[in-house]
Amino acid sequence: MEEENNVIVKNRIKDILEWVYCIIIAIVLAILIKYYIGTPTVVKQSSMYPTLVEYDRLILGRVNRIGKKKKVEEIFDRGDIITFEAPSSNSYSEIDLSNPVAKYDNEPNGWWNKFVYYVLEFNKISYIKRVIAFPGEYVEIKDDRVYIDGNPLEEDYLNSNVKTRVSDKYYNNFVVPDNCVFAMGDNREDSKDCREFGCVPIERIEGKVLIRFFPFNKFGSVK
Numbered sequence: 524m525e526e527e528n529n530v531i532v533k534n535r536i537k538d539i540l541e542w543v544y545c546i547i548i549a550i551v552l553a554i555l556i557k558y559y560i561g562t563p564t565v566v567k568q569s570s571m572y573p574t575l576v577e578y579d580r581l582i583l584g585r586v587n588r589i590g591k592k593k594k595v596e597e598i599f600d601r602g603d604i605i606t607f608e609a610p611s612s613n614s615y616s617e618i619d620l621s622n623p624v625a626k627y628d629n630e631p632n633g634w635w636n637k638f639v640y641y642v643l644e645f646n647k648i649s650y651i652k653r654v655i656a657f658p659g660e661y662v663e664i665k666d667d668r669v670y671i672d673g674n675p676l677e678e679d680y681l682n683s684n685v686k687t688r689v690s691d692k693y694y695n696n697f698v699v700p701d702n703c704v705f706a707m708g709d710n711r712e713d714s715k716d717c718r719e720f721g722c723v724p725i726e727r728i729e730g731k732v733l734i735r736f737f738p739f740n741k742f743g744s745v746k
Contacts, residue, residue, distance in 0.1 A: 558642055559588050561733065564606065564649075570708030570715065571604070571651055574680055574745065580737035581745070583730040595704055595725040596657040602680065604732040604745060605706065609648040610720045620697045625721040649729060652706035652716050653680070656699050663696050664689045664718070669707075680709060680746060687711045693718040704728070 556562075566579040575581075583606060587598045599605065610625040631640045639645050656662050661672050667686035669676040687707070689695045694717065699705050703722035708714030717723065735745050 559585050561585060569713055570710050572710040574709045579735055581735050582733045584733045585730045587728055595702055599654050601654055603654045605654060606649045606651045606729045607723045608727045609650050618694060623694045623697045623721045624700055624703060625723055652708050654704050655707050656705040658699050658701045658703060660699050662705055685711050694721055
């Protein structure tokens with residue numbers, strides 16, 4: 524009888540361990556898929572209005588994290604909607620047009636804090652904007668519109684009454700640095716974007732918006 528009970532206990536322990544292994548594998552796979560392939564996200568800002576509105580649910584593709592390291596212009600197209608880590612500050616007292624790159628001074632300390640911040644993305648603030656210009660391109664904003672290398676940029680995705688404005692506190696008349704993108708929101712009057720904090724390095728880009736899955740009546744790709 525005692526031997527039979529021992530067998531039952533061992534079988535139960537074996538079953539529990541198998542469930543634990545399955546749960547661990549499922550968690551690891553979920554983390555890998557979220558980080559390298561795709562993940563759902565929700566819009567929490569109005570900077571992309573009317574293309575995207577608050578509480579829209581999106582699928583974000585992690586195309587920039589797969590495969591060998593590529594140039595940013597080989598991964599994204601002009602007009603793509605991307606998300607990226609918010610800079611440590613949205614504006615600066617001194618605009619350095621010789622190095623118009625956003626500053627990131629909030630690097631977490633320790634491997635666990637980095638894992639939680641960069642992989643699990645807890646307590647991480649992200650911005651969602653549209654890719655406007657690539658490395659080596661000269662960006663100029665004048666007459667309420669964007670010029671790339673001296674040519675006016677056609678932005679059919681904007682409302683007809685949208686004006687792209689700048690001031691002496693904005694980045695303007697500069698060349699996009701290597702491995703960076705210049706991005707702005709479609710709601711130009713209410714968007715904290717690269718005009719204020721500079722261009723975004725490719726390693727800070729989290730991914731590209733693939734589809735909107737909620738609300739259901741707007742399901743599909745986003746342009």
